[in-house]
Amino acid sequence: MKNYIDLLNAAVPLITTWYRSNKRPLPWRSDPTPYHVWISEIMLQQTRIEAVIPYYYRFLETLPNVAALAEVEDDVLMKLWQGLGYYSRARNLKKAAIVLRDEYNGKLPEDAAALKRLPGIGDYTAGAIASIAYHQPEPAVDGNVLRVIMRLCACDDDIMLSQTKAEVIRQLRCVYPSGEEASLLTEGLMELGEGICPPSGAPQCKICPLHFLCRAYEAEETVRYPVRSPKKARRIEERTVLILSSEDRFALCKRPDSGLLAGLWEYPNFDGVLDKAAILKKLEELGVSVRSISNVGAAKHIFTHVEWHMQGYHISCSNQCPHFSWKSSDEIRIELAIPTAFRFYTNQILEGDIL
Ligand code: SF4
Known part of the structure; x- marks a missing residue:
């Protein structure tokens, strides 16, 4: 992958400024504790925001903290998750809660590397918790963020290759701010990828804060990006x-x-x-x-x-x-x-x- 660090650096303040005045009110945004960010990010994997909201409220009502999650009966946990799919996510939440209770005094660690050692937490979730809840300069790159970056950069690399994502994370880490700006950048990138620059349908480039910088938009080639090798048939x-x-x-x-x-x-x-x-x-x-x-x-x-x-x-x-x-x-x-x-x-x- 080519070096896009200057371009990414120029994009950062545009995204954070835009997000400050465009963020949607979502339940996990009103009180972004590490526990709330963790639960919401795990629920949001492969699942639409609208579908997650009622599950999020019900989950927190029954399991408001790490201690409650570590001790929940498996059948109660599965019932809380019923309909969300990918049930291993719920099982890993409980496994991680037990580790947090026994080894971290019931608190999620601030450091992304320590977060990634917990069951069910990968690069993306660790980056989201570290940057949104702890204001660490740590990117959180999922498919939505990857799409925005590949379009911004008009990058031809295949997003199905793990090295492409790893390189996007590396280059983003070079430009990531710390403090509250880290949280604004992570959430701003997510918000752009979900609403303005979506996976299907035309991107709304005219109202996108990146349109003066976006190379795919400039070349009128937004549909060409991201480049992705075909998936295997199910x-x-x-x-x-x-x-x-x-x-x-x-x-x-x-x-x-x-x-x-x-x-x-x-x-x-x-x-x-x-x-x-x-x-x-x-x-x-x-x-x-x-x-x-x-x-x-x-x-x-x-x-x-x-x-x-x-x-x-x-x-x-x-x-x-x-x-x-x-x-x-x-x-x-x-x-x-x-x-x-x-x-x-x-x-x-x-x-x-x-x-
Ligand atoms: S300008 Fe258009 S293609 Fe580029 S990031 Fe914004 S919405 Fe996506």
């Missing part, structure tokens, strides 16, 4: 999902402690598309007495690297086979964390369509 997995009911209870099981959706509850499901005869055979092997079987529809869920294409069946059972945990619809609604991937089937249970 793998498609077919699954057969079974909603087993007996009296007013439904069969659930827990996913393994590692891997996709680790430790969450799910409806019994099998790899591949099974026909009714194959389903009945599997259930017989498990000791389930089936009264009736009916198709309850297909659903699709997209994860980062894989897509689930699901076909669902309702099985009315005459016994509650001990192979599963049998839960009421109230328990499903209030207590259990069931991934959004199964929402199509959960909704049918909660709305009383399946009995």
Whole structure:
């Protein structure tokens, strides 16, 4: 990557001045303690601001500090996170809180290197906590910030390469201010990337504080940046999902402690598309007495690297086979964390369509 330090240096005061008068009121901005910045930044990973806000309020009401987070029951934590996805984020929050309680007196460290040693905290989150909460000269570079920088510089380097991001962080670190300006720069860059120079749709260059400096704008080539090598296609997995009911209870099981959706509850499901005869055979092997079987529809869920294409069946059972945990619809609604991937089937249970 070429050297853009002079250009970045010229951009810094434009961004901080603009942000002072353009910052949106968001809940975590009104009281940016290290704990608040940490929780909000973890929630905001891969998730839209509007979706995060109610989760943020509910999370802080139940877990207002590191001590409460370190001691929370896993099921309560998963329920607080249900619907946000990427559940490993919540598990890492608790793991990090335990380290903070045991080794840091319940406080997040100020130093980005120490922050990065905590579970779930990478370069970006460490930079955000260090600069926003502790006013350290530490950049926080995510996809939004990277896009703004690559357009500002009209840089042709591939943003999918880790060395490109590392070099952007290195060059930004050379121009980062300390004190309150550090916080303004981090948040100003984030705000530009979310609103003015967004990932899809045309950038609003005419109202962007960088438009006098921006090389992509000057060359009328904003759509060309950032340069990105094509992503790999997602793998498609077919699954057969079974909603087993007996009296007013439904069969659930827990996913393994590692891997996709680790430790969450799910409806019994099998790899591949099974026909009714194959389903009945599997259930017989498990000791389930089936009264009736009916198709309850297909659903699709997209994860980062894989897509689930699901076909669902309702099985009315005459016994509650001990192979599963049998839960009421109230328990499903209030207590259990069931991934959004199964929402199509959960909704049918909660709305009383399946009995
Ligand atoms: S001038 Fe346009 S392309 Fe350049 S950073 Fe601003 S919004 Fe993005």
